[in-house]
Amino acid sequence: MRLMKRRWSVIVLGAAIALTGCGGGEADKVSGTGDVETEIGGIKIDTQTEREQSGQGPDGQEKTALTLGACETPWELTRAVEAYNAGSGKYCVKIVDYTQEYPDYDTAQERLKLDLATSKGPDLIWAGDLIVDELGYAGVLADLNVYLTPESREKYITNILDCAQTGDALYEMAATFELGFIAGDSGKLGAENGWTVADMLEIFRANDKDADALGGVGIYTAQELTLHAIGDFVDWNAGTADFCNQEFYDILEFCRDESGWVKVTRESMAAGTHLAARSGISDITDIQYMNWLFGNDWVVKGWPCNRGTGVKVSFSNSFAISSGSRCPEGAWDFLEYYMTLDWLEEYTALYPDIPPKTYASIHGLPLNRLAFEEMLEWSTVQQYYEDTGEPLPLYFGEGSIPDFYANSEEDVERIREIVALADGKSMPVLSFVSQIIGEEISGYKEGVLSAEQTAAKIQNRVQLYLDEQK
Numbered sequence: 001m002r003l004m005k006r007r008w009s010v011i012v013l014g015a016a017i018a019l020t021g022c023g024g025g026e027a028d029k030v031s032g033t034g035d036v037e038t039e040i041g042g043i044k045i046d047t048q049t050e051r052e053q054s055g056q057g058p059d060g061q062e063k064t065a066l067t068l069g070a071c072e073t074p075w076e077l078t079r080a081v082e083a084y085n086a087g088s089g090k091y092c093v094k095i096v097d098y099t100q101e102y103p104d105y106d107t108a109q110e111r112l113k114l115d116l117a118t119s120k121g122p123d124l125i126w127a128g129d130l131i132v133d134e135l136g137y138a139g140v141l142a143d144l145n146v147y148l149t150p151e152s153r154e155k156y157i158t159n160i161l162d163c164a165q166t167g168d169a170l171y172e173m174a175a176t177f178e179l180g181f182i183a184g185d186s187g188k189l190g191a192e193n194g195w196t197v198a199d200m201l202e203i204f205r206a207n208d209k210d211a212d213a214l215g216g217v218g219i220y221t222a223q224e225l226t227l228h229a230i231g232d233f234v235d236w237n238a239g240t241a242d243f244c245n246q247e248f249y250d251i252l253e254f255c256r257d258e259s260g261w262v263k264v265t266r267e268s269m270a271a272g273t274h275l276a277a278r279s280g281i282s283d284i285t286d287i288q289y290m291n292w293l294f295g296n297d298w299v300v301k302g303w304p305c306n307r308g309t310g311v312k313v314s315f316s317n318s319f320a321i322s323s324g325s326r327c328p329e330g331a332w333d334f335l336e337y338y339m340t341l342d343w344l345e346e347y348t349a350l351y352p353d354i355p356p357k358t359y360a361s362i363h364g365l366p367l368n369r370l371a372f373e374e375m376l377e378w379s380t381v382q383q384y385y386e387d388t389g390e391p392l393p394l395y396f397g398e399g400s401i402p403d404f405y406a407n408s409e410e411d412v413e414r415i416r417e418i419v420a421l422a423d424g425k426s427m428p429v430l431s432f433v434s435q436i437i438g439e440e441i442s443g444y445k446e447g448v449l450s451a452e453q454t455a456a457k458i459q460n461r462v463q464l465y466l467d468e469q470k
Contacts, residue, residue, distance in 0.1 A: 069112050113130070154369070175362075234466075
């Protein structure tokens with residue numbers, strides 16, 4: 001992939017602040033002499049406190065200090081860092097939460113991006129809702145492929161790891177992932193996985209249906225269809241956009257008259273009101289929900305695209321390593337530790353009074369292959385209330401949706417099959433390209449422009465964005 005440098009003119013937050021952590025050309029050591037106060041992004045760090053918390057490794061050597069940047073630190077990150085620091089003999093991680101110094105969330109994010117752009121930021125970041133692809137194109141994140149050997153890649157579900165790539169680079173890794181796709185009755189949609197836009201339109205028209213028959217709450221259907229097939233319209237390696245084609249015109253026309261969002265139900269699917277539904281797996285019991293919603297004979301069609309199955313992967317709360325990190329090997333060591341999810345148990349061991357955490361507390365499916373299989377196995381073991389002996393649901397139903405209990409072996413095998421189908425990454429709704437598409441589609445739906453004019457405006461704006469990063 002060509003390394004592209006983003007223009008950071010939109011960030012006007014003043015001069016950069018000196019980096020500490022693994023700083024100054026040589027990684028800082030957590031030592032026992034003197035009281036030193038340092039800064040990252042204007043945030044003061046008391047290294048005396050850090051020394052008291054970290055101590056030395058089992059061999060008596062001082063630990064190397066690492067900094068981890070975040071905005072609004074989630075509970076799991078705090079727990080993972082505490083467990084890692086307690087067990088690591090080489091490194092000590094300090095969380096630098098930018099929202100503690102900058103109360104306005106947007107300002108905190110911009111300051112973090114500025115620090116990364118000027119190589120004065122933390123060693124690694126908890127991305128949150130930052131768009132990792134855009135930061136990677138800007139050249140401020142390291143390509144994590146350099147840390148992965150063929151053997152170490154096998155620690156992870158490899159096709160999902162491949163989906164995390166941005167072109168030829170791997171800028172992010174997340175402990176868990178979610179899958180997104182379109183699904184429905186195989187008797188109506190066909191039993192094959194994968195379809196193109198033309199295939200989808202043919203099936204919907206044959207059943208006298210339009211975009212309203214694609215159930216599920218979300219953004220504009222045309223925007224969503226485009227984002228899930230963004231590789232059909234944008235060549236990231238070449239830096240070119242192509243929205244002025246019949247496929248995109250058809251997407252716009254298909255969605256022109258959609259009347260709004262009506263939540264898909266078991267009844268609406270059975271009655272044919274909804275021909276298919278936006279669906280996915282973000283929880284271990286979602287497979288049981290889809291069995292209940294669609295009936296036993298349902299198929300994963302995927303999002304329509306020209307290549308592949310259309311089963312898309314999304315990652316939330318990814319980690320990335322700064323290209324300016326002065327301790328990248330330590331950053332990678334922590335990242336690999338987090339990916340194992342071992343901190344779920346190790347943190348509980350540090351604080352016995354805290355209720356133990358299990359896979360029930362994890363949102364999504366683990367990328368680590370061992371943790372993934374452990375989660376599937378865990379989901380098949382029925383739990384019971386201690387006081388009554390009654391079965392404990394894995395999912396507590398709401399309204400007409402029933403409770404779901406332990407998965408069957410057939411359920412977990414279906415999950416494995418769907419995971420194996422995944423072959424692409426969804427573009428985040430908050431990304432700049434996504435916002436361009438959404439803005440122009442909004443104008444199209446108001447009837448101001450034709451499909452051709454709308455496509456031309458999107459192409460011009462996206463191409464300008466790509467050109468600015470060359």
